[in-house]
Amino acid sequence: MNLLENKVIQIANKNVKDKTRHWQYLVFSLGFAVMYTLIFYFFLGRETFQYSFPGMIIYITAASTTSAAISFAVDKTSGMLERLDTMPTGRKNLFLGALLSETLMISLQILIMFILGYAVLQVPFKGIFELFIGFFIAVLFGISSVGIGIIISAIAKTPEVANAISLFYYLPILFLSGSLWPFESVMVFFTPPYWAKQVFLQITVLGDGLFDPLYSSSLIGPTGTAQQLPISLFGGLLVIIAFTLAFIILGIIIFQKKTKF
């Protein structure tokens, strides 16, 4: 079968067209990344900005929660989901297509931030290989955010409510995770952004290997009093994968339950 006749590819293709043809969406998703990077650069100053950059990447990637939540909520409320349910499309293909398109958009967003941060604003990094691994971690975290977006869309009655709930979720969680500013608390370990930021930071900035120890969130700043944790970066990576799988599976289960009559 021709790849373009594959339902998942078609759904993803349709979703990407749907997103990229809305200039407001483009501004929100891609312009948002550029705008926040520049704002942080000018307000934090060069040195603090450089330390904060890994956390900012995670912060911007978490915005995928909103995008996914709205996207699914629109299909749900417009009747398109019901229409697709009366076709041999299959919910499995719908979810995979949405995951694929959201992953593409997240990757584009991260790529823009990488170019702006590492190439233009000279944020230090260990090496290209480490950046490549960092890119993979950020995308993985983005996928977990899509999972949360699906959960939110299942609960939300309208796209507007989905937008509000996702903001309500991801803004506090970013501060509680210590991703943007150091926050020493047991609470951070329950938030996905902490793990993503910490593994990302230690690999791309310090050049740590997968079996080096993971540190607490204070490692973000130059004056931090970071504590070594009894877990390696590999363990941290497994936690991110576990969060991602859990959110995606949970998202699909809740969405299926909430949209089945």
Place this chain on the structure above:
Amino acid sequence: MSVSKEFIAIEIKDIKKHFKEVKAVDGVSLKIRKGELFSILGPNGAGKTTLVRMLTTVLTPTAGDANVYGYSILTGKKEIVKKIGVCPQVITIYEVLKAEENVEFIAIMHGMTRKEAKEKTRKILEDFGIAGRKDWSKHFSGGMQRRLNLAMSLVFEPKILFLDEPTAGLDPQARRLVWDYIRDLKNKDITIILMTHDMVEADSLSDRIAFIDQGKIIAEGTPTELKEKYGSDNALEVSFIEQEDLEIVRDNIKNIPFVVNWNESSRKERNTLLISFQGGLKNLMKLLQQGLIDNIDEVENMKFRQNSLEDVFLNLTGRRLRD
């Protein structure tokens, strides 16, 4: 009338859907034949949409079952969705996709190859008068969007098509275009389930009709059968120039067996006779010949009011369909 199973497209068996205390569909049984256009008429909240959502496997019934092309809606969703097309009342299109992108997307979702999807899309968009539009569908007029909505449910040539108010909001010309297309579909062996408020639409297109009210089927039959059984009498209103002519006609129609009753009135220098009669257009012709043409030379004005499906519903429920 018993129909062999091979000729049945949909068989509904005592199906029920209750939402807590609300009995949206309450024990409906129907047989819809292959290739017929079957209309489901009823007021808002009567249970039409719930019934169709069960038949299209979106809703699971509380009790009962239905077979769609031989597959149970409880166990045969995978097979049923390959055979049905659903055109929802609310226009459900991707607004930032072009017409051909919308239709092609649906065609590929139904397993067509890209080449086949492109070919079918081109053909159906031409049929619906929206070929060649290269802008996004959100820029289309309401009528064009509705036609696109319908084209999306037909591109894969379904065996059964569910149409929910397909002409709502269309101008008379576009409405006529859709009606003609629906008539064409009837010749292509497609079973059509039409849900509409439009009595003229149902009367002119349907082979058979079921009236649904409060979740139950209250009457079922061909439009003619329903009108004959539950409708009002047809009426002919004739205004005469001379009072004498009115009296001649009145005396003559007394002897015509299918004439039910008549009323005379003389207001504002108009002599009017309202004649109620049974039967269809054939009897109207007889009435005109025997009552009028054979006896008088001219009339001032004449109006014929045909027994309608609206009368059927009114007589069955005591309410108008839009009450």
